[in-house]
Amino acid sequence: MNENPVKHDAVELRWLADGTYWLGGCLSANAQGQEVHYHVSSYLVVGSKAALLVDTGDPAHRALLLAQLELVLGERPLDYVFPTHPEIPHAGNLPALLDKYPEALVVGDVRDYHLHFPEYRSRFRTQAAGSRIDLGDREFRFLPAFIRDLENTLWGHDDGARMMFVSDGFSFIHDVPAAGGDGAAAEDDDEPVHLPGQCRLLSGEMPEPPTVEQAAYGTGRALYWTKFVDVSDAFGGIEAVLDTLPTKLIGPAHGNVIDDVDGMLRTSLAAHRKVFAEGH
Amino acid sequence: MSSLLSGRIHRLGGDIELDERVSWCPPGVRRTQAVNCYLLKGPSGSVLVDTGIRLHRADIIEQLGRLMSPGEPLSIVLTRTEMECCLNIPAIEEHFTVDSVWYTGGITVPRSKAESKRIAVDPGTSMRVEVLDGVVVELVSPLLRLLPTLWVFDPESGGLLTSDAFTHGGSAAPETREGLRKFRWFTGADTRPIARNVGDIFRDRDVRAVGPGYGTPFIGTDMCLEQAGELARAIEEMGIQ
Numbered sequence: 001m002n003e004n005p006v007k008h009d010a011v012e013l014r015w016l017a018d019g020t021y022w023l024g025g026c027l028s029a030n031a032q033g034q035e036v037h038y039h040v041s042s043y044l045v046v047g048s049k050a051a052l053l054v055d056t057g058d059p060a061h062r063a064l065l066l067a068q069l070e071l072v073l074g075e076r077p078l079d080y081v082f083p084t085h086p087e088i089p090h091a092g093n094l095p096a097l098l099d100k101y102p103e104a105l106v107v108g109d110v111r112d113y114h115l116h117f118p119e120y121r122s123r124f125r126t127q128a129a130g131s132r133i134d135l136g137d138r139e140f141r142f143l144p145a146f147i148r149d150l151e152n153t154l155w156g157h158d159d160g161a162r163m164m165f166v167s168d169g170f171s172f173i174h175d176v177p178a179a180g181g182d183g184a185a186a187e188d189d190d191e192p193v194h195l196p197g198q199c200r201l202l203s204g205e206m207p208e209p210p211t212v213e214q215a216a217y218g219t220g221r222a223l224y225w226t227k228f229v230d231v232s233d234a235f236g237g238i239e240a241v242l243d244t245l246p247t248k249l250i251g252p253a254h255g256n257v258i259d260d261v262d263g264m265l266r267t268s269l270a271a272h273r274k275v276f277a278e279g280h
Numbered sequence: 281m282s283s284l285l286s287g288r289i290h291r292l293g294g295d296i297e298l299d300e301r302v303s304w305c306p307p308g309v310r311r312t313q314a315v316n317c318y319l320l321k322g323p324s325g326s327v328l329v330d331t332g333i334r335l336h337r338a339d340i341i342e343q344l345g346r347l348m349s350p351g352e353p354l355s356i357v358l359t360r361t362e363m364e365c366c367l368n369i370p371a372i373e374e375h376f377t378v379d380s381v382w383y384t385g386g387i388t389v390p391r392s393k394a395e396s397k398r399i400a401v402d403p404g405t406s407m408r409v410e411v412l413d414g415v416v417v418e419l420v421s422p423l424l425r426l427l428p429t430l431w432v433f434d435p436e437s438g439g440l441l442t443s444d445a446f447t448h449g450g451s452a453a454p455e456t457r458e459g460l461r462k463f464r465w466f467t468g469a470d471t472r473p474i475a476r477n478v479g480d481i482f483r484d485r486d487v488r489a490v491g492p493g494y495g496t497p498f499i500g501t502d503m504c505l506e507q508a509g510e511l512a513r514a515i516e517e518m519g520i521q
């Protein structure tokens with residue numbers, strides 16, 4: 001048993017590219033006496049016609065997120081909310097967002113949301129993988145989630161910033177406390193962590209790129225099932241998408257934004273192979 | 281609302297329409313399905329295992345009101361920190377005195393005013409925890425999982441509350457495999473250890489009722505053993521080996 005008080009830190013938003021912002025915050029926890037963080041991120045894509053938010057962030061960051069949105073959007077409305085999947089860190093702020101922006105629609109694979117938020121059911125719109133939303137001077141495309149937990153997860157891509165949004169995928173760009181050691185923590189802990197001071201850094205700005213060992217540590221913890229399944233095929237799918245959709249940035253919900261796409265793909269694939277090789 | 285085991289465990293919640301709007305619905309299926317949470321009555325308070333879906337919020341508050349005496353302490357145990365388990369915590373806290381909320385996992389911390397108690401049990405093992413004065417349950421960490429998951433075993437009654445497993449009950453022709461849609465990753469995995477773990481959990485305990493998070497429960501020792509055997513078989517068949 002492990003009583004783990006979690007507090008949240010106010011973190012500034014970060015401008016990533018034209019009309020592309022990194023919002024949300026970090027949650028912090030105490031891992032074996034050391035303070036560690038994990039991102040619970042949202043991304044805002046602002047086009048000439050419409051604005052779309054990827055993931056709602058955690059309810060612990062509700063006020064922070066609303067303030068960040070206001071800062072960027074000003075008087076402009078938020079038009080679309082795309083929760084990548086119906087889990088609390090990704091969809092938990094839907095009520096607050098839909099109340100604040102009464103014209104906003106919820107888009108994506110919206111199965112199950114009527115069970116969780118029945119009062120907003122008229123505002124859910126299915127966007128299947130492959131479909132697109134016109135934001136004006138840029139287009140947002142929904143993608144299959146190649147690495148996911150819940151079945152109704154989607155990824156996305158914005159051709160304006162050439163950024164891919166990968167939800168729980170690629171969430172391992174962080175330092176590992178007592179690197180490689182599993183310490184006293186049970187396997188069950190599913191938070192990919194970084195140290196205070198590494199919030200909102202691009203992968204290329206981290207003090208050192210993650211080693212395969214570090215990436216594997218985070219990967220195995222964040223997505224338990226990848227210990228049992230060889231996900232090399234999924235990487236084929238990811239690479240095929242990257243071949244058709246030029247991508248300069250990758251935005252995971254719980255990791256640092258990736259600005260070295262090729263390098264991180266290699267590290268990530270190696271990490272997944274390691275997790276699989278050791279996990280079963 | 282119905283009593284599962286001689287007044288010790290009560291099933292709360294309601295029905296949903298199981299159709300293409302529900303992610304765990306097998307293709308072509310259209311029927312109603314129960315979504316459950318469970319109240320375990322202890323000597324000086326009650327333990328609520330999961331809190332039901334928000335669609336059933338009003339019903340669950342009303343059902344709890346009938347089962348709880350005024351001021352009775354309540355402890356909540358979450359089998360997963362998924363939406364279908366935790367979204368009614370704030371509403372329940374408005375009406376009842378919640379002592380503590382037990383949960384597992386890391387990313388999601390349940391929103392509650394009560395003390396959140398995080399508990400980590402290694403997959404494949406279990407831990408006995410006094411979740412409320414006088415109520416000791418065994419928190420079982422199954423290999424059959426997508427996200428960090430606990431099954432709650434009540435040694436006193438033999439009730440095993442299985443979260444998102446054993447969810448196929450209630451259809452006219454229950455098919456064990458239908459309850460495994462959420463675990464699509466099995467198709468790429470060697471699932472034998474996972475199947476074996478299901479068998480072990482039932483072999484090591486006197487399970488007299490299985491209470492899933494959705495679908496109807498299975499009652500009786502023989503029935504439970506039979507269902508466990510069938511589930512283990514279905515898990516094994518789904519995998520690569």
Ligand SMILES: [Fe+2]
Nearest residue numbers: 087149150168
């Ligand atoms: Fe997730």
Ligand SMILES: [Fe+2]
Nearest residue numbers: 089168253387
């Ligand atoms: Fe996540």
Ligand SMILES: [Zn+2]
Nearest residue numbers: 087089168387
């Ligand atoms: Zn998640």
Ligand SMILES: [Zn+2]
Nearest residue numbers: 026037038199
């Ligand atoms: Zn941080």
